[in-house]
Amino acid sequence: MKIRYGGDDNPEQLMTLDPAWLPAEAFRAIGARRVLVCAEDGPVVDTVLAEVARACARYGGQVHRDPSFDGAQLMLVLTGSGSLPSAAGDVAAEVSSGEPLGEEGYALARPGGTTVVLADGPVGLLYGLFHVARLGTAAFDGWHPLEARRPAKPRRMLDHWDNVDVHPVMGQVERGYAGGSIFWRAGQPRDLARVREYGRLLAAAGVNAISVNNVNVHATEARLLTDRLHQVAAIAAVLRPYGIRVHLSVSFASPMVLGGLPTADPLDASVRQWWADAVSAVYAAIPDFGGFVVKADSEGQPGPFGYGRTHADGANALAAALAPFGGVVHWRAFVYNHHQDWRDRSTDRARAAHDHFAPLDGQFADNVILQVKYGPVDFQAREAVSPVIGAMASTAVAVELQVTQEYTGQQRHVCYLGPLWSWVLGFPFSRRTVAEVAAELVAVSNVGDDPFWTGHPLAQANLYAFGRLAWDPSLDPVAVLDEWISLTFAPCPSPLRAALHEIMDSSWSVYESYTAPLGVGFMVDPGSHYGPSVDGYEYSRWGTYHFADRDGVGVDRTRASGTGFTGQFPPPWRDVYESPDSCPDELLLFFHHVPYTHVLRSGLSVIQHIYDTHFDGVARVVQMRRRWAEVADFVGQARHARVAELLDEQVRSATEWRDHINTYFYRKSGIPDARGRRIYA
């Protein structure tokens, strides 16, 4: 399989850029109306006006700016922008009696024959416009009661693991599967036309913050903070009209690497002054700069441990510099020993973040956000929810998701992650769900310079769903997918909609079924993380083991006989997970080492479950491919061909997973498949 991801800086390439969930057709309902925009000009209002004008030019509608215009079918009104049209005034009155909309909220109503969108801030108006696009003609039918919408989280953020220089091992984008970076190419910033389009897509999904460089900060990337700051400012200028703020990943060692100081000790006065000066210069260039992302003492990155300081000391030093300007520090909790000895059964990577950070709860400054991966290991298709999320009552926690499909098929496999994220967000710690506990959601982007943005055209849905779930974690992920389908394939013929749901709704569980079983995780090829290698990490320093022997498989993380990880959970989970009888089957091997003959709730033994799910998973991928072939007439040729080619690869890869896993466990267990299917001895 050789996918060409494009990647030329040729401006004509923008012509071939896939419009993703904002095709012209998605604005037909708006563009065919008389639209009144009541708002003073400004960067974001200009975006609203340009969107409306473009749609009207295409579909025969009209744009009006005079508040006294009487025939509007759609009003987009910013409160505080002078006298309001009467329909808007009624809505405003009703809104003002309730909770404030805030800078990003909006209200929508259809009191008479006029659809009214009202917002207190320009970004809210933009979000309201995109909401009308999502509603389509439904926004203009009959009577709508007032609905006020506000984001559940003030920040919905994407991290880009993009390198400025091409990294000799990790390339232009670390764990990127969609070509090059949209920001950088071989050491230099790129033309930002594509970034502008990206900002538009993100705004329509509800994302309002982006970190523009890899959390592993190499030499060139470190300098984005100082002599390359103008390059960051240029990106910020392009994203500002879409309500998106720019953040920067920085090296904890910056005061030494960039400042020439002899130390980066966070309690050293000269270090703190260096950070203060650096931050001051950043805000002079980018007044709405968001803040820093820091991966410290993690997989070789420098951090406070080098100076005998805590991570609270480290994070707070940077936070102190940012606080006067309203900036924040995203401090990653991904700290563990990555030089583990596999012979040492007492060390457990799953325990590490909690061991490091739970004791620090309450010690972080207000503008520090502890960024915690959703699981305690590393973005596996299935793992327990990180107990750190429930252990930081006095700390702002950002839950980190991974839109880029590092461990979930690398945008060659269809794997709609909405259901995984919904499961995480709905996971209850005591009486509060993860969604309630989390101060915000952050995710690693899956976007590159591929004309389809995400390599796999259907992987766009993950990006969209992240934005929507970050805005409102209570949304049904299948309904979000349906939104994405409606916009992307507008107007979507029902056979195509049915096929897409059949292919995508359960694609995460299909992916899980043919890869690592029952939550055991990490059976991927070391390095690439694509394809099976059951023992690839089994004797490695990375702390990712399954301990399969001739009798059984799984990691004993109990208090009774294992690493004690279960004890990091509050009740009831500490007890639910402690016993294989109460542990959910899908996490059985994450928490327990059991014999292959252990019987699951399904009535199947573990070994038969492995065989069955792996045969079934491949059959379901073959069925996906068949369904996609059937809808060729409803999809553009290039998009259909790209997906078809990737489905071929998915069938191949899933088959490899099936055979590798089945053979591995057959060779170990000696137990044949009860249904007599072919397992290669």
Add this chain to the structure above:
Amino acid sequence: MKIRYGGDDNPEQLMTLDPAWLPAEAFRAIGARRVLVCAEDGPVVDTVLAEVARACARYGGQVHRDPSFDGAQLMLVLTGSGSLPSAAGDVAAEVSSGEPLGEEGYALARPGGTTVVLADGPVGLLYGLFHVARLGTAAFDGWHPLEARRPAKPRRMLDHWDNVDVHPVMGQVERGYAGGSIFWRAGQPRDLARVREYGRLLAAAGVNAISVNNVNVHATEARLLTDRLHQVAAIAAVLRPYGIRVHLSVSFASPMVLGGLPTADPLDASVRQWWADAVSAVYAAIPDFGGFVVKADSEGQPGPFGYGRTHADGANALAAALAPFGGVVHWRAFVYNHHQDWRDRSTDRARAAHDHFAPLDGQFADNVILQVKYGPVDFQAREAVSPVIGAMASTAVAVELQVTQEYTGQQRHVCYLGPLWSWVLGFPFSRRTVAEVAAELVAVSNVGDDPFWTGHPLAQANLYAFGRLAWDPSLDPVAVLDEWISLTFAPCPSPLRAALHEIMDSSWSVYESYTAPLGVGFMVDPGSHYGPSVDGYEYSRWGTYHFADRDGVGVDRTRASGTGFTGQFPPPWRDVYESPDSCPDELLLFFHHVPYTHVLRSGLSVIQHIYDTHFDGVARVVQMRRRWAEVADFVGQARHARVAELLDEQVRSATEWRDHINTYFYRKSGIPDARGRRIYA
């Protein structure tokens, strides 16, 4: 472990270059004598004169050039250089009655009180001088009968897998473990002072040909044949005074890549003309150019298969261009399917070279040399001898050895390979040994820009031993090692000599003992090939499997039930290997899949043999380290420290091998160690 391999182009670095087996002390016996050199000046004779002059300047001897000088204690005489001194005349008369010495042979005698070295060609004289250095004071004691020495093979060649550009994955030297390349650095040729020293060392070991670039020919390297030819010529000029010819690895696709032709079809007239023209230009620049090395249709390199031609067609096309100038083609037989499906048990990488090349015997031009790796897989510490070597009665075959320790500890482990090579060279096909069948010996060099040349100072012995065994395959490898010790550590104190023999003599079998057992091979980390990864290649496309399951391990290569590889051997080996009863135990798992309970000739089961050898191997490495510590006073500080540091790493790595292998097989077999030692479950 962080070894610094040096690598600066700083000319002062030559000052710190280790003299290896040519320290000044090795020339003490010569340098203290009155030496008469009777030979007309020329590049190689100048080398002889310079060596003698340097030694005499240091140790108080004298150099004389007048044949009538009467008081010589050592005469170095080139026949045909005018009237000979009388002592030399007597020797010459005796020599002339026997087989001619040839260009590289020499005779040594000590008729009276004068040691006489006689040669028919300048290179022979140089080799004779180095022979006197090896003999030391023994060359000047008593009476010596005439001994005439000639190389067993006309060409003793080293291949450098050096890249001109730094390859993004393989670096400056593919499979190099001694720093950078001595020829190239980051796209450019280096100062050649070090290459000159290298030539001197090689001449003293008997090597007379070098290929200066990697057999995987990338874009820049391809151009050494054309617009970078002057860089090759510069190397040739430096090596010529040491009797060493330069060869070049070329891309089979050169006519397309460099010539812009639409094809590289070896039967195409324009292609043949292109090669003729290219070769003509090469000889205009380098009149004594050796020829080409070609890796075709191998691991992604282009070759004749792309045009529906045979490898004979391909090799002969290049040979035709070289023949008028006396050049040769080294055509590698390392052709196999490197996209194998592990599920397909009928494909066997060990079979591939024989399947491809045996049918072509008799079809190769006279100046084609088929270059065959000594084993049918890939330079493993233990594998069968390649049956191709015995199957090409009408083809010149070069047996390829690997001095660079890709699979034998990467110059971090002590692994003296002389005994392995001697075993290969002595292996009898019908009535002729490999040494007798082989037209020549070739090896991949282990040299880089490290001040110790080879990373591990003791790995110098492998380079020396290759040259000596290529000159005379009948030499005892331990005696060769002793030669190397005598020269390198001259004058070597006996405690040091004893320690070195104890450490090195059996180091190959020690290495084997703690790595892959019983000839099964390839349990290394994929990619790096260093350290254990039992299943690293087990499900891969590379065709290197062990098929371990809960009952047994090994590859069935029999005719009766396996891949039929045994049938590629002539009698008696086809039958010896066919049965586990007659198959040598050290190759048991190379040829047979047996239960862990199979009993070896030692009386031990396979599983107990695995445990015992792995525990024992580590104990022996620990003992090596102890012995080395004891001789610190007899070795220079830098050399001692380097070896000590590497022995620490060897202990660590051997321990990792032991535990990984033992745990792997314990988890699979469930059979405990009969001696109750610790195996990590």
